[in-house]
Amino acid sequence: MTPEITVIICTHNPRRDYLERVLTALEAQTLPQDQWELLLIDNASNSILSSEIDLTWHLHARHVREETLGLTAARLCGFREAKAAILVFADDDNVLAPDYLKHTLAIFRQHSQLGAIGGKSLPEFEVNPEPWFANVDAPLGIRDLGNQIQICIWTETTQSQKQYPPFAPIGAGLAIRKQAAELYVQRIIGNRTRLALGRTGQQLTSGEDNDIVLTLLEASWGIAYFPELQLTHLISAKRLTKEYLARLNRASTKSWIQVLDIHDIRLWPKVPRWTVLPRQIKAFFCYQPWRDPASYIRWQGACGLFEGQAELL
Known part of the structure; x- marks a missing residue:
């Protein structure tokens, strides 16, 4: 059967x-x-x-x-x-x-x-x-x-x-x-x-x-x-740490842009690769990641966003 x-x-x-x-x-x-x-x-x-x-x-x-x-x-x-x-x-x-x-x-x-x-x-x-x-x-x-x-x-x-x-x-x-x-x-x-x-x-x-x-x-x-x-x-406890959640948020945000682009959905424009670091620095002061873990995790998500935008074709 x-x-x-x-x-x-x-x-x-x-x-x-x-x-x-x-x-x-x-x-x-x-x-x-x-x-x-x-x-x-x-x-x-x-x-x-x-x-x-x-x-x-x-x-x-x-x-x-x-x-x-x-x-x-x-x-x-x-x-x-x-x-x-x-x-x-x-x-x-x-x-x-x-x-x-x-x-x-x-x-x-x-x-x-x-x-x-x-x-x-x-x-x-x-x-x-x-x-x-x-x-x-x-x-x-x-x-x-x-x-x-x-x-x-x-x-x-x-x-x-x-x-x-x-x-x-x-x-x-x-x-x-x-x-x-x-x-x-x-x-x-x-x-x-x-x-x-x-x-x-x-x-x-x-x-x-x-x-x-x-x-x-x-x-x-x-x-x-x-x-x-x-x-x-x-x-598990290790998945609730600031470090893990920051890595996860950065990677998943970057992947999200990549997957949408594969299916011809582009919600964010492509940006030049050389602008990624300046954008991340600017976001650093906007998100103020030194204040608390949640702000740090959100900033890492923004970093992943810029990295994803830079890799768009």
């Missing part, structure tokens, strides 16, 4: 206590195991995870080793290996609600025009964030857009306007039809810029989720937010 859903966990040197919680949540799924398979993509971890992580509790689980480091490479591996028509990506710190797979299957059965969907990603912090954290809009994969379903399908009119939906799925808990995923793979193979998107080791480059969403919208697939899809996002 061919599974209807493939759950794909892409991981590189995972934190074991977090990964165990991810797997325990999958073991508790209400969708019978004979209807879904599990792939653990070991993305060039220092140790071979197949010898350390037990998946024998699942009827259809496999370890797959991907030696090319990077989230995009790991996801492409998952696309190739998956047997099901629906793929669900769970990061190694995403604890899916027990009915996540059941709801995913029901939604795709009911909405044939949807190519990718997502839902709520609620944080569980290892330590309480500092007070300044509330003033930082950092892309940590935290999302709660309320209890209303939101759907976007580009028409001929909206194709020309190309506005990125604010409720588009994020990587945490991303569910995508394999048919739509194969279209995305066809688009990026051989494209070094798009293949380089996604986190690689300690590099915090992002944008691969946005690239997937825009590719599907351009191909007339719909994307949507369904509040019944809920997961808990485990956020």
Whole structure:
């Protein structure tokens, strides 16, 4: 019997206590195991995870080793290996609600025009964030857009306007039809810029989720937010530091400009490379990053913006 859903966990040197919680949540799924398979993509971890992580509790689980480091490479591996028509990506710190797979299957059965969907990603912090954290809009994969379903399908009119939906799925808990995923793979193979998107080791480059969403919208697939899809996002203490959030904000802002430009969306003009440093210095005095961590993180985002503008063609 061919599974209807493939759950794909892409991981590189995972934190074991977090990964165990991810797997325990999958073991508790209400969708019978004979209807879904599990792939653990070991993305060039220092140790071979197949010898350390037990998946024998699942009827259809496999370890797959991907030696090319990077989230995009790991996801492409998952696309190739998956047997099901629906793929669900769970990061190694995403604890899916027990009915996540059941709801995913029901939604795709009911909405044939949807190519990718997502839902709520609620944080569980290892330590309480500092007070300044509330003033930082950092892309940590935290999302709660309320209890209303939101759907976007580009028409001929909206194709020309190309506005990125604010409720588009994020990587945490991303569910995508394999048919739509194969279209995305066809688009990026051989494209070094798009293949380089996604986190690689300690590099915090992002944008691969946005690239997937825009590719599907351009191909007339719909994307949507369904509040019944809920997961808990485990956020470690190290991801709440000023230094980490500053690096993340700078890298993600630069990547955002890059991804939009790939899809002919240019919200900011190109700037000469020689102006980047003067712009960053000017922004330094505007944002006053010496005042508090939130101001420093926002300034780093501005630095990433200028760097992205300079790399526009």
